Amino acid sequence: MKMPPFEYACPTSLSEAVKLLASHDGEAKALAGGQSLLPMMAFRVAQPTLLVDLRKLSGLGEIKISADGVRLGALVRWRDIEDDDRLDAAHPLLKAAIAHVAHYQIRNRGTVGGSIAHADPAAEMPGIAVACDAEIAVMGKAGARIIKAADFFLGALTTALQPDEIITEVRLPAWPASRRSGFQEFARRRGDFAMAGAALFYDLDKSGKASNAHVGVIGVGDRPRRLKPVEAVLNGSAIDEATIAKAAAAASAAVEPQEDIHASAAYRRSLTGTMVERALKSAAG
Amino acid sequence: MPVKFEVNGKPVSVDVEPRLTLADCLRHHLRLTGTHVGCEHGVCGACTVLVDGDAVRSCLMLAVQAEGAKVVTVEGLSNDDDLTPLQKSFRKHHALQCGFCTPGFITTAHALLTEEPDCDADRVREVLSGNICRCTGYIAIVEAVLDARSAYKKTTP
Structure with a gap:
């Protein structure tokens, strides 16, 4: 469908962009790659009166890797993550997850910040942010603030972001070289939204037992979330077949999936267990 | 504006x-x-x-x-009145029927082959998964793209 009329601005500084967003009674929206927002507008799910295009803002398109972790600028595209060989070691879980984001053409324009702000419950980037305890840096009228990923996603397409705030960066904590991780998702057609997915990692202690397990799921429920009961199964155990089976069962029990035209709740519950099982097998393998 | x-x-x-x-x-x-x-x-x-x-x-x-x-x-x-190697390959492999989706397949495949002239069938399928064709069943399209790779290797240093 054609989009309804709206105003458009293309500011050259972050402060100007924030001012514009604050000027329309909460009816203005930031536009990055537009790969989620424009379809939402075509469907009238979003009806902003002003689009503030962020493409001329400098410094938001960089991937910074340091001892503190990985910092993804809000305008980093999926394509940029795919092409960055440093991330194979610096954040293999991110790299594995991003390979599943949408299709080739979308990956050339879709951005990290856009996906986080859109907050689709099945999207990979919000899932990685929650699974990895990421911090989301935002800038608004009241200044800059940092929001923990666990506090950022409030429900389907709903976040803690204020109408005048712009996501500037997603900060993923440092990734030890010996960490084990796995990402799995299932969709009927490659690139479509997952009916269920799992993003997980754990560290191994000297005796070969898992510690610091983080298990995130996407596509089940109204937002990405960590499954603490599954993490409890993994922590202190060797990741063998018995542990993996126990973790998969715990994952199925821990989620409250929704039913929709794509899959029943029972199917999603079962699929969640399968995704956790496969992710653990690929992590251990 | x-x-x-x-x-x-x-x-x-x-x-x-x-x-x-x-x-x-x-x-x-x-x-x-x-x-x-x-x-x-x-x-x-x-x-x-x-x-x-x-x-x-x-x-x-x-x-x-x-x-x-x-x-x-x-x-x-396009190449004025002549077909490009990619277009010729689509014709040779019967990679279109009604033709509605074809411009999207041609532009997508051109971008892929320009950047990755050595791509394999899996990569072609993955990239073309973002394009829908309701006529061909895709097999012929994948074959056409794979067959056109040689034309891109010559022009890409």
Whole structure:
């Protein structure tokens, strides 16, 4: 469908962009790659009166890797993550997850910040942010603030972001070289939204037992979330077949999936267990 | 609002509403109707064009966002009256029937082969998974793209 009329601005500084967003009674929206927002507008799910295009803002398109972790600028595209060989070691879980984001053409324009702000419950980037305890840096009228990923996603397409705030960066904590991780998702057609997915990692202690397990799921429920009961199964155990089976069962029990035209709740519950099982097998393998 | 960009090597200047997609701008304002509009929400891939070398969905991009960009449409890939090697390959392998999706497949495959002339069948399938064809069953399209790789190897250093 054609989009309804709206105003458009293309500011050259972050402060100007924030001012514009604050000027329309909460009816203005930031536009990055537009790969989620424009379809939402075509469907009238979003009806902003002003689009503030962020493409001329400098410094938001960089991937910074340091001892503190990985910092993804809000305008980093999926394509940029795919092409960055440093991330194979610096954040293999991110790299594995991003390979599943949408299709080739979308990956050339879709951005990290856009996906986080859109907050689709099945999207990979919000899932990685929650699974990895990421911090989301935002800038608004009241200044800059940092929001923990666990506090950022409030429900389907709903976040803690204020109408005048712009996501500037997603900060993923440092990734030890010996960490084990796995990402799995299932969709009927490659690139479509997952009916269920799992993003997980754990560290191994000297005796070969898992510690610091983080298990995130996407596509089940109204937002990405960590499954603490599954993490409890993994922590202190060797990741063998018995542990993996126990973790998969715990994952199925821990989620409250929704039913929709794509899959029943029972199917999603079962699929969640399968995704956790496969992710653990690929992590251990 | 006025927007200036380049289409198929020629500078263009249009006056458009912000809500106009790049796809509709190309078709209605610039009369380049080779770019087809299927779903208008980024699912079918028929409207794929190249923006600064990258394959993108022109229904998910506003014309005003193209300011200063170099846009190439399927018309820009043609070779006057002669078919390009990629187009010839589509013809040879019967990779189209009704042809509605074909401009999107050609632009997408061109971007892929330009960047990755050595891509294998799995990669071709993965990239083309963003384009929907309701006629062919895709096998012939994948074969056509694979067969056209040699033409891109010669021109790519």
